[in-house]
Amino acid sequence: MGASFSALFFDPNWSSVSVQAKPGLGDLPESCVASIIAYLDPPEICKLAKLNRAFRGASLADFVWESKLPSNYQTLIEKVLGDLKENMGKREIYARLCGTNTLDGGTKKVWLDKSSGGVCLSISAKGLAVTGIDDRRYWNHIPTEESRLADKSAGVGSNFLLNFFRGNLRLYFFIKHFVIFASVAYLQQIWWFEVDGEMEFPFPVGTYSVFFRLQLGRTAKSFGRRICNTEHVHGWDRKPVQFQLWTSDGQHASSQCILNESGRWIRYHIGDFFVENANALTKIKFSMTQIDCTHTKGGLCLDSVQIYPRKYTGRLKHF
Structure with a gap:
């Protein structure tokens, strides 16, 4: 999930350096995201689901919503x-x-x-x-x-x-x-x-x-x-x-x-x-x-x- 990208920076001697972008939220595994948002209230989960594809996918996990349902x-x-x-x-x-x-x-x-x-x-x-x-x-x-x-x-x-x-x-x-x-x-x-x-x-x-x-x-x-x-x-x-x-x-x-x-x-x-x-x-x-x-x-x-x-x-x- 997530895609890396490269940016070109030029030094004073005009030599190019390829710099790897830092990991973002989109690079988190859905399973990790789901484990985190399971502790949140439903409105908060829904707001986070709009961040990116990883959070939306995690917000659909069954175990996330089962934890919100009444015990019976x-x-x-x-x-x-x-x-x-x-x-x-x-x-x-x-x-x-x-x-x-x-x-x-x-x-x-x-x-x-x-x-x-x-x-x-x-x-x-x-x-x-x-x-x-x-x-x-x-x-x-x-x-x-x-x-x-x-x-x-x-x-x-x-x-x-x-x-x-x-x-x-x-x-x-x-x-x-x-x-x-x-x-x-x-x-x-x-x-x-x-x-x-x-x-x-x-x-x-x-x-x-x-x-x-x-x-x-x-x-x-x-x-x-x-x-x-x-x-x-x-x-x-x-x-x-x-x-x-x-x-x-x-x-x-x-x-x-x-x-x-x-x-x-x-x-x-x-x-x-x-x-x-x-x-x-x-x-x-x-x-x-x-x-x-x-x-x-x-x-x-x-x-x-x-x-x-x-x-x-x-x-x-x-x-």
């Missing part, structure tokens, strides 16, 4: 991707898992954080058990473009896999674009508010944080500007909302919060749980309640429940 990635493939081509390389498996994959009829989304390889999940409002959800006097499913798996800020650097898939644009765009649930649940008014959900999944070893993504008020666009109607928001400042989390191995977490910020999407932290055995399915249950029969509650948008590794590299900002 074979189980994740069966759960998330289903049937895969037998000859699919590890980098393509990593890319497929980084895409937002659909489970349970589109009510759940699963993807890998592109930088850390951590497993992230999102469960839409339609995948939750909501008191009175089928009664249109209380709830409606409204179409929206604001039901996001991650805020816009989490898309920074989301095209880092472009370097590997210039010949497969379909897969590249599948990875790059945000996946949006078609609707959110909008509460008009109700006395007894309770939302429950559960998820069983082969989580890799680690600590995970669980959030409800909520907004007070109903948003729309007027003359290209985002506006939020808070006319029907009421009852949430009377008592705190209680969030709870349980796992199949006996872990429990709870928190309380007064909902008093209108007009923006906020992730309310339910709690954390820890996974010790990546080879077993971890079942988690979670709930959100505000039981107060003296005041009605209304004007709430329920988007989803989201689960992230504690060291999630995507920026969890409010919308």
